Amino acid sequence: MDWLDRLNSAVSYLEENLTGVIDYRHAAQIACCSEFHFQRIFSYIAGIPLSEYVRRRKMTEAAFDLQHTDMKVIDTALKFGYESPTAFNRAFQNVHGIAPSNARAEGVNLKAYPRIRFQLSVTGGSEMNYRIEKKAAFKIAGIKKRLPVNVEENFTEIPQFWNQFMQSGLSEKLCAIMNSEPSGILGVCAMENDGKEFDYYIAAATAKEIPDEFCSYMVPESLWAIFECIGAMPDAIQELEKRILTEWLPTSGYEYSNGPDIEVYPEGDINSPLYKSEVWLPIQKK
Numbered sequence: 001m002d003w004l005d006r007l008n009s010a011v012s013y014l015e016e017n018l019t020g021v022i023d024y025r026h027a028a029q030i031a032c033c034s035e036f037h038f039q040r041i042f043s044y045i046a047g048i049p050l051s052e053y054v055r056r057r058k059m060t061e062a063a064f065d066l067q068h069t070d071m072k073v074i075d076t077a078l079k080f081g082y083e084s085p086t087a088f089n090r091a092f093q094n095v096h097g098i099a100p101s102n103a104r105a106e107g108v109n110l111k112a113y114p115r116i117r118f119q120l121s122v123t124g125g126s127e128m129n130y131r132i133e134k135k136a137a138f139k140i141a142g143i144k145k146r147l148p149v150n151v152e153e154n155f156t157e158i159p160q161f162w163n164q165f166m167q168s169g170l171s172e173k174l175c176a177i178m179n180s181e182p183s184g185i186l187g188v189c190a191m192e193n194d195g196k197e198f199d200y201y202i203a204a205a206t207a208k209e210i211p212d213e214f215c216s217y218m219v220p221e222s223l224w225a226i227f228e229c230i231g232a233m234p235d236a237i238q239e240l241e242k243r244i245l246t247e248w249l250p251t252s253g254y255e256y257s258n259g260p261d262i263e264v265y266p267e268g269d270i271n272s273p274l275y276k277s278e279v280w281l282p283i284q285k286k
Contacts, residue, residue: 002286003250006031007118010038015115018058019079024050036191036198037256039149044245046116049150056113059095063110066103073100128248129228137221138180140188141210142203143170149198158200159234165202173211180205182280187263190217222259225281233270233277237263240279254283
C-alpha cells in the first residue's frame, strides 16, 4: 500500500497548489519515481493525462469561486495561475462549455471534477505471465520520434510512427544490424527534457556498425520485469501496459526505476490474435 499512499500524497500536493505553482518534478519525487514515469502512471490509472486533471481541477474550483464570491473574472484567472484572461477563458470554456463571465447566471450548467483518490481494487483475475531478470547495458540503434508525455496522444502518435516506419523501407536495414538481446524490433520509451517529453525509438539491439540513417541509444544496466503479451497490435500491448501499471505494480514489491520502457516485437504476424511480444519494465526493490 506504500505505493498507493505515495501516489495519493502526490495528488495532495497537486491539490494544495491549484492556486500556486505546481512543480510536476516535485510531485514525482513525492511518488518516488521520475517525472516521466509519474505522468505515465497517473495517466494510465486516472484515465486522463496529468495536465488535463490539473486543468479540470482548477476550472472546477474557479467555477465555485465565480458562483459563490464577488471575485472578478480577471482576478479569478490570476488566482489560478492564468496571467492571460484569454487563456483562462479558453480553459474555462473547454471544461464548462460557457464563458466564465456567464458562470453566475441562474440555472447555468457547470461541470465539477472531484479530487482523485487512488485505492486498490480487484479487477479481472486474468493471468499475467512475467519473469524478473537483470541485464547488462546494451546498445540499440534505429529511428526516433520526440513526443510529449501524454498517454492519450501517444496511443495515436506511436502507431502512426510505426506505420511510417513500415512504409519507409528501413525495416530490412534494421533487421540487418540486429544481433543482440532482446531479439526483435524494439519500441523504446526513453525520458528526455526533465520528463516533459520522451524519445520513442523503433530500433534493434546491436553491436554492429550503425548506418547513417539511424541514431543510437545506450540502455543502462537494469533489473527488468519482462511480461509476455499475446494478441494483435497495438491493442494487446496497450492493454497489457495498462494492466501492468494498475494491477501488477501496486502489489509486486517493486517500483519503477529510471530506465526506459521497452516493447519487444519478434518476427511474426502482428495482426494475429496469437502473436507473441514482450513488455520490459525497469524496476527496483521498494
